[in-house]
Amino acid sequence: MAQINYVSVNDPQAIFEGEGWDAVVVVATDVSTLGIDEITLLAGHGANIDHRVGRSATMLLAPGLAGGRLIISPVLNSGDDYADVRVYSDAARAGINLAKQAGAKKPLLLVASNSEQQYQHAMQVAALAVGQESWVALERREASGDVSDFEAIGLLASDDQCQALNAIEAGRILARDLCGTEPERMSAPAFAQYCLDAYQDSGLKVSVVEDRDVLERDYPLLSAVGRSSFAVARHQPRVVKVEYCPEGEINATYLFAGKGVVYDTGGADIKIAGGMAGMSRDKGGAAAVAGLMRTLSILKPKGVRVVAELGLVRNSIGSEAFVTDEIITSHAGVSVRIGNTDAEGRLVLADLLSHLRAKAQTAVAPQMFSVATLTGHVVRAYGGYTALVENSVARQQGVADKMQSIGEHWGEPAEVSRLRKEDFSKIVDPSDAADCISSNNGPSSVTARGHQYPAAFLLKASGLDQHALHSAQPIAYTHIDIAGSATEGDPLYGKPTAAPLVGLFNYIL
Incomplete structure (x- = not known):
């Protein structure tokens, strides 16, 4: 299963020294709020010669930064009365798409903080937007071997934050694969098997109901919907039961x-x-x-x-x-x-x-x-x-x-x-x-x-x-x-x- 990999970058010097990172993608309402003088100066100089800088996702030549690429993707209209945190999603997707077109494989994503309550999770939302933009359809992956456009996405975030983002994205990739795949590749039996494979060694309690007599007895309405499909083995209904139960007290x-x-x-x-x-x-x-x-x-x-x-x-x-x-x-x-x-x-x-x-x-x-x-x-x-x-x-x-x-x-x-x-x-x-x-x-x-x-x-x-x-x-x-x-x-x-x-x-x- 394809998996985008969010990596915690604890040292801001990685923006300059690289550590294998090959682009810096800045998502911000104003790049100066990052407090990184080099980026502020480059953005200001770039805006003098290219009026797109600060108005749309733009790449600047930046020899002193990781990969020599600086992509500035502005967050637009964040102060609008009807805006929400998706303005950060839009900016992140535009910036990461430009990084992909430029050939970057390990970009650093820098999301400037915003003190407004509605933007408290802007960094995580922007990072997850990168995952959405980078997903490759299962049919394409299986046909060509393509897995992801990026080897890793660097974030100035804690290890715990990146661990949570990776777990959320793993779930979202499974959900996208199941939802988006064509009906023969992801028939009811194939859907059930895809879940079983994904849950292997997960600690989840999983079972699949497939016997027709049991389905018709315990799920009569569902079985009525699938009545005409029982005649075709690869189309027959399934019910997947999954349970997560941690150790300790349940609240x-x-x-x-x-x-x-x-x-x-x-x-x-x-x-x-x-x-x-x-x-x-x-x-x-x-x-x-x-x-x-x-x-x-x-x-x-x-x-x-x-x-x-x-x-x-x-x-x-x-x-x-x-x-x-x-x-x-x-x-x-x-x-x-x-x-x-x-x-x-x-x-x-x-x-x-x-x-x-x-x-x-x-x-x-x-x-x-x-x-x-x-x-x-x-x-x-x-x-x-x-x-x-x-x-x-x-x-x-x-x-x-x-x-x-x-x-x-x-x-x-x-x-x-x-x-x-x-x-x-x-x-x-x-x-x-x-x-x-x-x-x-x-x-x-x-x-x-x-x-x-x-x-x-x-x-x-x-x-x-x-x-x-x-x-x-x-x-x-x-x-x-x-x-x-x-x-x-x-x-x-x-x-x-x-x-x-x-x-x-x-x-x-």
């Missing part, structure tokens, strides 16, 4: 359900007019959770237990495909009328959440989450931002507000959404034959409250509605819709972001 338990629809044809309600393109990315939720577990296994934080279930399934078409109007009973014993087979992700999640709910009832201070590229509506509503939709228990605990604040500081901003009574009205089966209906028969993107009401369905179908605020055993639950944030750039084939891994990791800590 909090976090339980994650990850949607891993490795390819979504829409099923019998087939996607048309090019609508299937990019649907190999419908596994971004499971991918992000898998990456999060990888990061936890490396850093081994104390006091927290983290349990995850990843539902991996291909929503195939064929004579065995499930169809609209079917009534299927979930693992929680809730009968569900299928409203649209293209609303398959919530079916996968409901069974996973039901299993996790059972574990949460005996866990210490449990919080439950689902992570999914679930709806087109969230993209219509929030563009490229993650949406957080919480139940009454999580809302009372301020879960989404805390997650939003942490994400804002770590370059993974999110929008807090609200469940309303109308959302529960939408899941009532008009025929009264079933306990609920999974969806309407139209696209979520043109459905009012199209990303909120699926959370109401998940509560009902998983049995979590029995653990509401005034129940005997309340359980906090937050649904995380990453349909807009799981990839960047091209809406179909853009680079996976691994969101919301960074925010979730820091929330857990």
Whole structure:
């Protein structure tokens, strides 16, 4: 697996003496705030002859610095009322891209500090942006042997900070590989095996459910989605169970359900007019959770237990495909009328959440989450931002507000959404034959409250509605819709972001 390597540089003299470093990349609102006279003088001289200096990423000849290259990548508009720490991401990516074009293999990244609260993690965010910019797709790596553009990235940071960044990036690389890889290379069985390989000797407790009888018994909704795929061995569903449990006292338990629809044809309600393109990315939720577990296994934080279930399934078409109007009973014993087979992700999640709910009832201070590229509506509503939709228990605990604040500081901003009574009205089966209906028969993107009401369905179908605020055993639950944030750039084939891994990791800590 490709791995970018962040290296702690404890001696600032490395900027001059090299130690194998072959470029200096400065990310700053004002280079003078670094307090390095040589860089300030070079930047000032460069600005006199090239007006791009200070306005866009620019490389200057710098014989006295490491590699003889000085790249100044300005942080623009940091004082704007609506700016956030991603201005440092933008600058770091522009600067490191220029370093790559110049042929640098071991650049030093210098990020000038900023006293404003919103920029407290600017160095880490900039460093992680370098990782995002440098990722090479798995298919490309396997075809050509290319691993990374850089041998190492030097940071004027502590060993502990670099260790944390390397662990986070290891998780993000796993998540990007799982999310971004085409549907045959990363089919459900291949996804499961890729996780097993990544978790080898990690200390995580890992198991894979693959027997059809067990899947149909314990994950009936998930198995309905994958019914047509059982006929093809390489497409058959899997459920990956992962648990991180450190030594010592447990103070909090976090339980994650990850949607891993490795390819979504829409099923019998087939996607048309090019609508299937990019649907190999419908596994971004499971991918992000898998990456999060990888990061936890490396850093081994104390006091927290983290349990995850990843539902991996291909929503195939064929004579065995499930169809609209079917009534299927979930693992929680809730009968569900299928409203649209293209609303398959919530079916996968409901069974996973039901299993996790059972574990949460005996866990210490449990919080439950689902992570999914679930709806087109969230993209219509929030563009490229993650949406957080919480139940009454999580809302009372301020879960989404805390997650939003942490994400804002770590370059993974999110929008807090609200469940309303109308959302529960939408899941009532008009025929009264079933306990609920999974969806309407139209696209979520043109459905009012199209990303909120699926959370109401998940509560009902998983049995979590029995653990509401005034129940005997309340359980906090937050649904995380990453349909807009799981990839960047091209809406179909853009680079996976691994969101919301960074925010979730820091929330857990």
